[in-house]
Amino acid sequence: MTNAADRIAVSTWSLHRMMGTTYPHNLDTLEVGPVTEAYGPVNESLLDIPSAIANHGINRLEIVSFHIPTRDKVYLGELKSALAAVDVTLQTLLIDAGDISDPLTSDRDTRWIASWIETANELGAERARVIAGKQKPTRDALDLSVKKLTELADGNAGSAVRLTTENWFDLLAEPGHVNFILDKLDGRVGLNGDFGNWGGPTKYADLRAIFGRAETCHAKASFVDGTLDEADYAACIEAAEAAGYKGPYTLIFDANAPHEWDGIAAEKAFIEARIG
Numbered sequence: 001m002t003n004a005a006d007r008i009a010v011s012t013w014s015l016h017r018m019m020g021t022t023y024p025h026n027l028d029t030l031e032v033g034p035v036t037e038a039y040g041p042v043n044e045s046l047l048d049i050p051s052a053i054a055n056h057g058i059n060r061l062e063i064v065s066f067h068i069p070t071r072d073k074v075y076l077g078e079l080k081s082a083l084a085a086v087d088v089t090l091q092t093l094l095i096d097a098g099d100i101s102d103p104l105t106s107d108r109d110t111r112w113i114a115s116w117i118e119t120a121n122e123l124g125a126e127r128a129r130v131i132a133g134k135q136k137p138t139r140d141a142l143d144l145s146v147k148k149l150t151e152l153a154d155g156n157a158g159s160a161v162r163l164t165t166e167n168w169f170d171l172l173a174e175p176g177h178v179n180f181i182l183d184k185l186d187g188r189v190g191l192n193g194d195f196g197n198w199g200g201p202t203k204y205a206d207l208r209a210i211f212g213r214a215e216t217c218h219a220k221a222s223f224v225d226g227t228l229d230e231a232d233y234a235a236c237i238e239a240a241e242a243a244g245y246k247g248p249y250t251l252i253f254d255a256n257a258p259h260e261w262d263g264i265a266a267e268k269a270f271i272e273a274r275i276g
Contacts (some may be wrong), residue, residue: 001216002045003276005057006011006060006259007247007248007275008057008248008268009091009248009249010058010060010061010062010063010251011062011063011064011094011248011250011252011253012049012061012062012063012064012067012188013094013252014251014252014254014260014263014264015049015260015264016039016064016067017039018043018044018260019039019045019067020038020042020043021036021039021041022035022036022038022066022067023066023069025065025066025096025097027098027105027108027109030112030115032068032070045132045161046063046067046068046069047078047079047082048082049061049088050082050083050085050088051075051082051086053088053246054087054088056261056264056265057268058088058264058268059087059088059089060091060137060248060250061083061089061091061184062090062091062093062094062250063090063123064094064096065094065095065097065119065207066096068098068119071122073122074269078124079123080122080124086101090123090126091125091126091128091208091214091250092125092127092128092129092250093116093119093120093123093125093127094129095113095116095117095130095131096131097109097112097129097131098102098110098131099131099133100130100144100148100149101134101135101137101141101142101144101145101171102135102141103144106144106148109148110148110221112154113154114155114156117130117155117163121159121160121161125161126162127159127162127164127185127190127192127215127216128156128161128164129164129165129192129216130162130164130165131165131166131168131169132145132166132172132181133145133171133172133201133251134244135170135171137177141171142181142247145171145176145181149165149189150185153188153189163188163189163190164190164191164192164216165181165189166192166193166194166218167194167197167198167210168194173197173198174206175210177208178191178210179209179210182213190213190214190215191210191212191213191215192214192216192217192218193207193217193218193240193245195207195217195218195219195236196218196220196222196252196254204236204239205236207236207239207243208242208243209243210244210257211239211240212244212245214240214243214247216247217240217245217248217249217250218252219233219236219249219250219251219267219271220254221238221252221253221254221263221267222255222268223253223258223263226258228255228266228267230270234270237271237274238274241274251267252267253267
């Protein structure tokens with residue numbers, strides 16, 4: 001990616017209050033769940049989002065799976081057309097449930113995730129991000145995750161959709177376990193690095209330890225009384241860039257203030273000023 005504009009994306013999660021509704025997952029079925037008015041009235045539907053972000057100067061989008069109201073092929077075609085109409089790239093379908101590291105649910109959740117990878121293919125997404133697991137990082141849990149991620153990669157063989165996972169939940173709560181999983185998978189699954197999932201005194205060193213392998217980034221900023229925490233955000237970006245990260249920064253806004261578009265604009269301007 002050669003310029004700052006090409007390195008900016010946004011997630012539907014950053015607009016979840018504007019979108020209003022979600023479709024919560026039930027992993028016992030492959031059907032999309034019933035609509036839930038989780039965040040108030042609907043101001044923008046998912047089909048409106050590509051045009052909305054394009055109007056704000058962003059041309060890369062990540063969609064969270066629970067924002068998709070149906071996996072009917074006609075609807076998926078409409079969503080794909082809405083993206084193409086404004087030249088917005090679907091960077092990642094974020095498959096936001098499942099625990100393949102739990103032996104009690106691993107087989108079920110792997111099947112469920114595989115069905116959503118098919119949806120990513122239907123939509124022409126560049127990537128599908130899956131959760132490596134939520135269990136404590138015992139060797140058994142790590143090995144089970146590797147086994148199931150390998151199965152998912154095998155099932156997606158030959159596809160243009162790249163599978164990635166993320167430094168998220170207990171299983172991948174430190175760099176050593178992230179690198180263990182990625183090493184075992186030998187390049188078959190990539191990494192989405194997330195600024196907001198780790199904390200503590202080693203946060204920035206830990207991010208540097210994985211961002212050399214990251215292909216995408218969830219660039220979540222903290223806001224205090226509506227004001228972006230510039231020191232933390234700058235340190236996160238510096239850690240990623242110092243590690244050699246060259247991919248897109250997906251703006252993640254999840255604060256009570258300011259307004260969602262204002263928060264997204266603040267993150268965008270801050271990042272572009274540092275990577276331009």
